[in-house]
Amino acid sequence: MKFTRGQRRILFFCVLCYTAAYTGRLNLSAALVGLKESFQMSDARAGGFQTAFALVYAAGQIVNGARADRVSPRRHIALGLTLSALCNLLFGLSNAYGAQLALWMLNGAAQSMLWTPIVRLTAQWFRGERRTRASFVLSMTIVAGHLLAWGVAGAMSSLLGWRYSFLIPAGVLALAALAAWRGLTGAPEEAEADEETVVAAAQPAPMGRLLMGTGLGLVLLCGVCNGFVRDGVVSWGPTILAETRGGAAMNPTLLSLVIPALNLLGMLSVRACFGRLGSPRRATGVLMLLCAVMPAALAALDANAAVRALLLGLCCAACYGVNPMLTTLIPMEYEPAGRVGLAAGLADSFIYLGSALAGTAAGALSDRAGWPGVFAAWTAASVVGALLAFASARGVRKIGETGKN
DSSP states (O other): OOOOHHHHHHHHHHHHHHHHHHHTTSHHHHHHHHHHHHHTOOHHHHHHHHHHHHHHHHHHHHHHHHHHTTSOHHHHHHHHHHHHHHHHHHHHHOOOHHHHHHHHHHHHHHHTTTHHHHHHHHHHHOOHHHHHHHHHHHHHHHHHHHHHHHHHHHHHHHHHOTTHHHHHHHHHHHHHHHHHHHHSOSOGGGTTOOTTTOOOOOOOOOHHHHHHHSSHHHHHHHHHHHHHHHHHHHHHHHHHHHTSTTGGGSOHHHHHHHHHHHHHHHHHHHHHHHHHHOOHHHHHHHHHHHHHHHHHHHHHOOOOHHHHHHHHHHHHHHHHHHHHIIIIIHHHTTGGGTOHHHHHHHHHHHHHHHHHHHHHHHHHHHHHHHHHHHHHHHHHHHHHHHHHHHHHGGGGGGHHHHTOO
16 A cells, blocks of 8 residues: 555655754764864763763653653654754864763753654554554664764764764754754645544553553563663674674774664564564564574684674664664554553663663673673573563553553
């Protein structure tokens, strides 16, 4: 079934805005080398930016998830993009570590305003097979956003200096905010919507019922496991490869572009897996089990850098394949309970709690047990995440009951 003209417009602007958002979030990674050299910054201080961002982003997702169910998605998205543009602009002009850290924390808060209203818009405008297709299109922003952010920020940092890795994205974000304000208009009933598209308003269900009665709490814990493995691989992958025989010859810039390319395989596997199982929770469980295979192989094999790069990339791809399930398709199950935005915000928040643990916990474990110990932890976290996802599937049928008073 084809999208209506109104649905195509909404989907286009959602993809545009969230892809642009990545340019003001992942640009720090590309600019970090120049930033450290410019201010003689230690690795610990440099790592503080990402930790602070992840924690504020996680907290912001909970707050904005609840707000997204009550306020205009268009205003929420436009405001978040505008604030992120301002934070990036000021970061690029700043010369003090304290000010930069505060600005990057504020950027985490601004970026946390974007995903949940996008999920709510998708739930409002799409139904059935159209919703599934729209969700997978939205998931491609992960790949496109990574390539655009690292490509643009990396080029700006190399050619013009690290400051332009923030100044140029600030302009991109400002234009995206204008696009959101102009493009995310109208209501489903006004856009050639058929009877499938029109969504009846639901009375928001109590939080306790959602967490305990529908398996949402288990989904959130699965998100922690996913974030721990996913961002553990992203954060420590280059270091692992550099310390592996043959790793010194690998180009880190090339590696950074290979990972998003492999993530595309993860997105494609999501569609195949979901199509066969018909349940995002069961599909999440299957993909988390696939995540477990790669670090288990890394722990068992004395592989060279090329093989390790492939296994790390495939592990990351499977983890990113889980992402649209946890942050889009599962939250949309909560539309009858009037809690799509909150469910999406909580899911993304708990993923980022796992991300915050990925750096410090994996680093400490590496000091004690070496990389095989880290691989074992990633394997265990993936298996636990899979079991949690499978167990949560039993709560789906109770979602409709939570919205009834």
